Amino acid sequence: MSDIPADLLYTEEHEYLKATDHDGVYLVGITDYAQGELGDVVFVELPELGTSFDKMETFGTIEAVKAVSDLYCPVKGEVLEVNAGLDDDPSLVNSDPYGAGWMIRLKVADENDLKGLLDADAYEQHLGG
Amino acid sequence: MTDGPGALHWRLHLDAAAAGSWNMALDHALAETLRVGTGVVRFYAWDPFTISFGRNEPARGLYDVAAAGREGLAFVRRPTGGRAVLHAHEVTYCVVAPVRTLGGVRAAYRRINEGLVEGLCALGVPAEVSAGGAALAPDAGPCFQLPAPGEVVLEARKLVGSAQVRVGQALLQHGSVILRGDQSPLTRLTGRGLDDPVPPATVEDAMGETMDPHRVAEALARGLRLALGGEWDEGSYLPGEMEAARRLQGERYGRETWTWRR
Numbered sequence: 001m002s003d004i005p006a007d008l009l010y011t012e013e014h015e016y017l018k019a020t021d022h023d024g025v026y027l028v029g030i031t032d033y034a035q036g037e038l039g040d041v042v043f044v045e046l047p048e049l050g051t052s053f054d055k056m057e058t059f060g061t062i063e064a065v066k067a068v069s070d071l072y073c074p075v076k077g078e079v080l081e082v083n084a085g086l087d088d089d090p091s092l093v094n095s096d097p098y099g100a101g102w103m104i105r106l107k108v109a110d111e112n113d114l115k116g117l118l119d120a121d122a123y124e125q126h127l128g129g
Numbered sequence: 130m131t132d133g134p135g136a137l138h139w140r141l142h143l144d145a146a147a148a149g150s151w152n153m154a155l156d157h158a159l160a161e162t163l164r165v166g167t168g169v170v171r172f173y174a175w176d177p178f179t180i181s182f183g184r185n186e187p188a189r190g191l192y193d194v195a196a197a198g199r200e201g202l203a204f205v206r207r208p209t210g211g212r213a214v215l216h217a218h219e220v221t222y223c224v225v226a227p228v229r230t231l232g233g234v235r236a237a238y239r240r241i242n243e244g245l246v247e248g249l250c251a252l253g254v255p256a257e258v259s260a261g262g263a264a265l266a267p268d269a270g271p272c273f274q275l276p277a278p279g280e281v282v283l284e285a286r287k288l289v290g291s292a293q294v295r296v297g298q299a300l301l302q303h304g305s306v307i308l309r310g311d312q313s314p315l316t317r318l319t320g321r322g323l324d325d326p327v328p329p330a331t332v333e334d335a336m337g338e339t340m341d342p343h344r345v346a347e348a349l350a351r352g353l354r355l356a357l358g359g360e361w362d363e364g365s366y367l368p369g370e371m372e373a374a375r376r377l378q379g380e381r382y383g384r385e386t387w388t389w390r391r
Contacts, residue, residue, distance in 0.1 A: 037233050043185045063210040067234040067293040068184045
């Protein structure tokens with residue numbers, strides 16, 4: 001079974017949004033299910049600081065062995081920080097997807113947009129569980 | 130749950146050789162424009178012979194471009210992952226299908242490779258799917274030096290180099306089946322490589338005779354048809370597919386800024 005923390009929000013494309021101590025600021029990464037499906041992650045391409053993305057716009061790519069997939073921004077927002085640790089060790093996405101494997105720190109433009117995301121139960125249903 | 134690839138209507142194309150920028154643009158376009166309930170398989174070759182880089186592979190400044198030009202070699206960067214390949218005497222395949230229908234990227238890799246093995250074995254090439262191997266980073270050297278898990282090998286040497294990309298809900302997997310020759314220009318033009326590189330296996334080494342690429346492509350198509358199931362027919366590219374391919378060639382795959390982005 002995939003780990004689906006109850007306190008996160010999710011997209012159907014398997015990204016998550018995790019609240020931080022700062023209002024309107026969230027960590028974005030891919031779910032445990034997604035990392036398991038991709039296999040060993042060998043490269044993560046992340047955006048420049050300060051870049052803004054619309055909802056479901058591609059913010060980067062992830063490469064696992066041979067497969068490349070786009071990474072989608074769950075809601076409109078601005079990138080405040082990228083996880084430089086993934087440059088040195090992209091396998092953190094596999095070993096700790098909800099912790100050290102986070103990808104971008106996002107300042108969400110309008111928190112009303114969060115209502116359009118899936119909660120843990122809805123994401124589990126989306127996975128067929 | 131999914132209906133599986135056996136529920137799809139597959140379109141098969143046996144194409145003439147084309148420039149690398151067109152080949153990559155068309156593969157990408159087929160994924161970008163894929164219609165619900167369909168899959169596409171195409172086989173093609175490269176004119177001129179071309180070195181392709183993986184989507185995220187470091188290449189800028191690593192190759193002697195002038196020397197490559199004197200050898201008549203072109204460069205292109207693929208939409209897919211993986212590492213550098215010299216596309217010369219080979220049959221290249223491309224499979225595009227809805228990712229969920231194939232059961233996800235890893236299941237698709239296994240199923241497509243099983244189809245390729247089926248086709249190769251029917252030809253008399255005792256290929257098999259590799260059981261082991263390491264997960265290699267984009268900067269780990271040329272593609273054919275080392276097999277990754279699940280790849281098609283012949284006596285432990287890599288015979289087919291494949292890579293994937295997910296484009297929206299579509300999965301594109303393409304790869305090279307080496308007919309003859311080695312990949313030595315990659316190491317010669319970069320000065321990189323393993324100390325004791327293992328050359329790729331080739332179809333003609335296994336068969337002991339010169340092979341008609343068209344015959345190989347037809348055998349591979351039969352193998353994929355068996356592995357993937359569904360309805361199959363040959364057809365023409367759709368206007369929307371050609372339009373998307375021309376756009377992608379102009380905006381991405383024909384541009385130096387894309388080829389040498391890393």
